[in-house]
Structures are given as structure tokens and as C-alpha cells.
Amino acid sequence: MTDEDVYVDGDSARWAFGTGFTDPLHGVDLAVPDGVDAEDLAACCAALGDDALVSAQRLAEWCTRAPELEEELALANIGLDLLGQARLLYARAGRADGTGRGEDAYAYFRDPEDFRNVRLAELPGGDFAFTVARLLVLSVWRLAVCEALTAAPDPVLAAIAAKSVKELAYHRRYAAEWTVRLGDGTAESASRVRAALDALAPWLDELRTDRAAARLGVDPVDVAARTRLELFHVLADAGLNRPDDVSRLDAPVSAVPGSGRDGEHTPHLAPLLAELQSVARAHPDASW
Template sequence: MNEDHGLSLADGDTDARWAFGTGFTDPLHGVATAVPDGVDAAALAAHCLALADDALVSAQRLGEWCTRAPELEEEVALANIGLDLLGQARLLYTRAGQAEGSGRSEDDLAYFRDPSDFRNVRLVELPNGDFAFSMARLLVFATWRLALFERLAGSPDPVLAAVAAKGVKELTYHRQYAADWVVRLGDGTEESHRRMQQGLDEVAPYLGELLTGHTGFGVDPAQVEDEVTAVLRQVAEAARLTLREAVPLPGSGREGDRTEHLAPLLAELQGVARAHPGAVW
């Protein structure tokens, strides 16, 4: 694991424990919103839309743990992680609407698109399962997204770069939180070890889609894959778990392939907005 993002929560800036709500500085303050010369506006819009969809759907799944997590502290932690991702989604949807020049707002993009229009990776659509599966998924998702955002912080688009730079601090905590739980469960009782191994095995077929889903805008997929693989191996070793090879699933969420689970998730998420279009509160 790279040294800037170790597993110990005791190291470094403790604000990273609770990234949501610790800083209210507008990450886009003073950042020009015009798409720079040389940047393909359509590609930028598609890139931001996909990243926003990842975050929105993941946030909705995390919110489902409220009242269901093993302890109250974990409910609060997962809610905060979900709110971090929701904040990222809002900024990215807004940038997508600006770049495509359609005038669509963050609400339009979040609430008034059908499942077939979403471009998130399919990993985030899956039901939460037990706590071990959700921690395995969060570890993989946060590790990948952090590696991606670290590189997008150098994007030629200043807005995307600013959003990514803000997200790095949040995602560092997300990854660390998940890693701590994976180690705790994997290196725990016989039953917790079994469940944690099963969670990693169930996540494994979706990893390939993450590692091939983004290119350009300062991102080298090979570097992302190397970092993600190294981190997952380190955590698995500490947890006495095995990272098993899995056959990647056919299709791609980035190309519009969906699981059966996205439609009911969006029906719940979008229900109020669609029942009262244009309402404000």
C-alpha cells in the first residue's frame, strides 16, 4: 500500500476519520467552469456522469444499513461514507450537465433518468448481503476510486481535478474503514473468517470491470490496477484471506449493462422526486 494512505487510523490527520462535515470550504471556489481548450466536452460529460452514478448508487446502498448495522457507531460511519459519496455525486452531476451543455441539473440526472441510462459499475448495484460482503465491496470500491481520484486530481479539466482532490481525503477514510473491518472479520472467529472470505469471493468477478472502466483525463489504467492489486493483497494477507482469481463477468455497466437490482433501487431513490416533479423544500 502506498505510504500516504496506511491502514492505521491513528496516523496523520484525524479529520480523515469523519471526512463528511469536517470542512465546508467550497472545492470549486475560484475554479473556472468553462471546459478548457483541448478537452473533449462530450467525453468529459460522460466521464463525470459515470463517476457520479457510481457514487449515487453506492450511497443509496450504504444508506440501507441505517438501523441494520451491527452497532450504532457503524450506522453513523456508513451514513457518513454515504454522504461523502452523495456530495461527490452532486458535484460530478453538475459538471456533467455543464460539459454536455444540455442545461440538465444534478436533480435531472439523479432522479429523472431510467435504469438503462445509468453508467455505474455493476458492483455498486448488488444488494448489501451480510456485513462481511458489504465490507468487501466497500474495500474494493474505495480502493479503486481512491487510486482513480488521486490521478484525476491532475486532470486537464480544473473542475474534475478539484472534485477529485476533495474526494481523495474522503476516500482515504472509506478505504481505511473497510480495510479495518475486513482484517477484523478475516482474522476473527472461524465463522467471521468464512463470511469474509465468501464476501471477497463474491466481489471478485466485478473487479475487472472497475479496472478497465476509465481511461484518459490523466488516468493510466495500468497504474490504477497495480495500486489496487497491491492494496487488496496487503489487506488480504493481514486478514488471512485469499484473493482468488475470478472469471470477469461479461458486459459492462459503463456500456449500459445492468443487473436486476438497479431498477428497484432507483424506484425507491427517485420515487418522491418523480411523484412531485419540480417541487422544492
Template sequence: MSDDHVYLTLAEGHEDDTRWAYGTGFEDPLHGVDTTVPEGVDAGALAADCVALADDALVSAQRLAEWVTRAPELEEEVALANIGLDLLGQARLLYSRAGQADGTGRDEDAYAYFRDADDFRNVRLAELPGGDFAFAVVRLLVLSSWRLAHFRRLEAHPDPVLAAVAAKGVKELTYHRQYAAEWCVRLGDGTDESHRRMRAALDEVAPYLGELHSAYDVRDEVADDLRQVTEAAGLPLPVYRPLPGSGRAGEHTEHLAPLLTELQGIARAHPEATW
């Protein structure tokens, strides 16, 4: 199976090939959406869900930003930066919704810049160091497949704001998954060295898959995506070896705190500044 075939298979049902970065587009996904928390929706649970999803996106975006000036080609550098912008745009909307829902009125900057690592609720796979390009695309494939499956379900969420954010995100995450799938097949079915690195990347990701499935019940969808890509690339499916702990419970690796120090440094040094 060629990488083009995988790309088209995963794109089925999403023929709109818009790849404009989330944070730079001209369409407001919340235009005309009622921001009142609907009756019957647990506002605290809604806020917690939004924060967790936003933390996943923010931390992933920061890791993708590390590839600027480091990607194998300029085109891939731009692509990864735009994917990071997509995720950053999702994080901004989700943080804002959390501040509305929990009644604190906190804005996106308060959530992103003025919480410590123990307060973050992202999954641990997102925070692992960048590694080589093979690891970057494997992680992107897994996280985008997982997030896409969950966002598809959130399109029917009773909160209209979260549903609107999910509907917008589905289009972007479909592209993220396709981009990662193309590279996984290209590298897995490439040279001996690229194949070796892809196998190593799958082994490195495998222990964190259990945490993803514990967070949202989308195991079947993610497994189908991984099966398609690994078969096309001549790679083995990653073997689940779950690690104890959960980022959703604030239990993180030693890598998150340094990442946040870099991300939050300027904002904390100038807490009253506006940009």
C-alpha cells in the first residue's frame, strides 16, 4: 500500500482540503453561538474537560514549535509550525470556555502561563522531549488520531461552544493525522535506517497508549488508524505496555516543568504586560 493510498483512506469523508492554520483563519467558529452553559450541563465538569483538552493542545504545540529551524526540510518546518498553530488556536478557545464555565472568568493567558506543572492535565505523551523526526511523526499520528476520534464525538456535546470548537477541530485534526500518516509510511517503507528509527519510535510511544485509552474510550478508532499506517509501512503494531500514573491526575514526567519554564518565562517576568 502506498503512502498516497493511506492518505486518501484516512481522508475519506473529509474532501475539503483546507489546510489554513487554525490560529490565522478568518472564520470565527463561535460566531453566533450562545455561550450560556446549557441547563443540565455540569459546569465544573465542562470546565475540567476543556482545560484537559486545552492542555493537551498547548503542550503539543510547544513541542512542535521546537522543530522550527530543525525540521528536515523547510516545507516540513512550515507544516509542523502550522499544525502547532492549529493546536494553539484550539487551546485558546478551550481555555476561554473553561473560564466561562467555572465562573472564575480566567482568560486563556491565566491558564497557559500562570499554572505550575502539577496543575496541568495533559497526557504525558504530549510532554515527552522531541526526539528525532521519526518520533515526532509517530507521536503526531497517535495524538491526532486519538484527539480526532474524541472531537468527532464532542460535535454532539450539549454545550454549543464545545461542540463548535470540536467541529472546527475535526477538519484540522484530519489533516494532522493525514500528514503524520504520510511521513510514517514514507519512513517506515524507506531506508533501513529510517525503518529502524520508526520501529524505535513506536516502541517509545507504546507505553503511553494505555493512558490515552483511559482518558477517552476511542481505542477502536485509534487502533484502526495505526493498523492502516503500520501495515502500509511494513511496521509492527506497537505493543501495549502501560505505565502507571496519569497526566489527567496531574502526574507528569520530569520533562513538563522545563517545557513550561520556557513557555511561561516572559509572561511570568512581566505579569501585567499586554501584547
């Protein structure tokens, strides 16, 4: 390996795909600690893993389609980061729920109604502006959740969250820079990112609450407030700061009817999973 194989983020040398040189779980006791509800832990890990897996699959759809090769590689690397997060979260879920299921069982051998991702992640990719705007919303929100989970009572989940925070900070920066570039660019680019924000607004309700994470110490009100503030800053820099775009994050925290967290999804999830799972289901005895 040469210096060209890595990039440096702060004082941490990392693989180009965002995976650290050291195992984030090295030295961490994998047993579920006393006092931690294993069912809540498994539910939280599976839900966050589903968010990451579905988001990664949507980003993978940009391979060969991005406006520039540099952006194609950036989106692919972000997707790989999310895929890595999903793998760790699924492995923890399988241990916590007592089934011993591996990451493949979660990713490839569950039906759409068994997934618990937020519906925002499964919407069709749309144009580049929509992908950038969705990545901004999801990375800002997920970063706030993972930062809170670094203090989770389960040390494994806390370690996964700490690793994810470093990656999500880059995802947020990438999406924010492109949102500003599009919003402050041409009339056409500004129009497209405004249309993307309008399309995303009805799906923000789910981000106000994450009941599984809440039971592990995450305050949904604080997460929503931090997400809203960060989005306002980015939209202001982009000349797109319209309160209605993110006002749904101010609504009282409650159960969201039809939430993906309850297994209720849009018609778009099933075909996405069919493509994702097709090879594994055709060869169920193979190892991937």
C-alpha cells in the first residue's frame, strides 16, 4: 500500500472508501449489557441499518449516470460508507435479538414489509438536485442521531455511531456544498433544487421521531431541532431559505401515521429490494 491509496481526514488516515484501518469494534465487549433492552437495541440497529442500506442502493443507481466522473465516484464512496454502516448495524441487531442472523439475512432475505427504513430513503432518485437535497436532509438528520448514540448504553452501538459520525460529517459537507452551488448557480439549477425541496417536504414528518433510538437515550426533539437549524444554515447560504421547507421538523413529536418505521412503505421499495436481492435469492446457499 502506498500513500496514494489513502486520504487523510484530520489526524486520521483512512481508506478511500471511508473505512478506517482499525476495527471500530476492536476490544469492545459484544455482549448486550445489563440494563439494555435487547429488543429495543435490535430494533434501533435494524432501522438505522435499513436507512443506510436503502440509501446506499439509491446512490448506487448514479453509477455511470452522474454529471461528472468525480461526482460519480463521490456518490459511490458515500454509498459504500453507508453500506459499511449497515453491515455493522445488522450484525449487532442479529446478536441483540438472539437469532444470530448475519448481515446477509437482514439485507437479502427480508421482504419489504419487514424493512424499517424511513420512506424518504426509498423514493426514486430523480435528478441530481433531488439526490443532493435528499442526501443533505438524511445526512444532517442521521449525523444528529449518531452523535447522540455515541453515548448509547450499548458500547457496540456507541462504537458504530462514533465511526459513522466521521463519515456522515463528510456526507453532510458534500451535500451542503452542492446545495449551495445549485441554489446560488443558474436560474435552472436553482429551480431544480427548489423543486427537490418541495418534493422532499411532505416526507420530513418521519424524521421528527425515532422511537427505537429514543429508548436508547436519543432525544427526538433535540435531533429535530439540530436538523432544522443545520438545514436552515445551508439553505440560507444557497439563497433558498424558505421556512416552509423544513417547518415540519417543528411539529410536536408523536407517532407518524404510515411510517416506514412501522413497515409501511411507498410502492418504490419493493422494486428496489427486488433488484438488490435478486442474485442472493437465486443462490440462497452462497456466501456473499
